[in-house]
Amino acid sequence: MTMMTRYKVSDEDRKWIETFKDCPVGIHPPELIRLLNRLRGEAIEGKYCLVIDKAHHEWTVAEMQGRGKPVKLLDIRVRTRAEGEWEIFKLRWQRHTGESLL
DSSP states (O other): OOHHHHOOOOGGGGGGHHHHHHOSSSOOOHHHHHHHHHHHOOOSTTOEEEEEEETTTEEEEEEOOSTTSOOEEEEEEESSHHHHHHHHHHHHHHHHHSOOOO
8 A cells, every 4th residue: 555545635634725826736735745746636537627628718527437438517617727627626626525625
């Protein structure tokens, strides 16, 4: 068992929510990277991703259905990659903690 498989999202991680929201794309502190690795470290099936509708103008949040299968588009459309990353963060946070973020 590796350190990442033992790491669980906790109340202590809440302090990184605003940091990620303010800057979802770019360089992050090591503690936030650890949290993101945990949130992103899921099996392919059910993993969230962004689908480009219009390059640099429109994205849709989607859920992967498994290798070689088409993604399931969700009803979440965004105008920037940063908005999309934040939407996916909220979905992953809810999956791991049961808590909805606004």
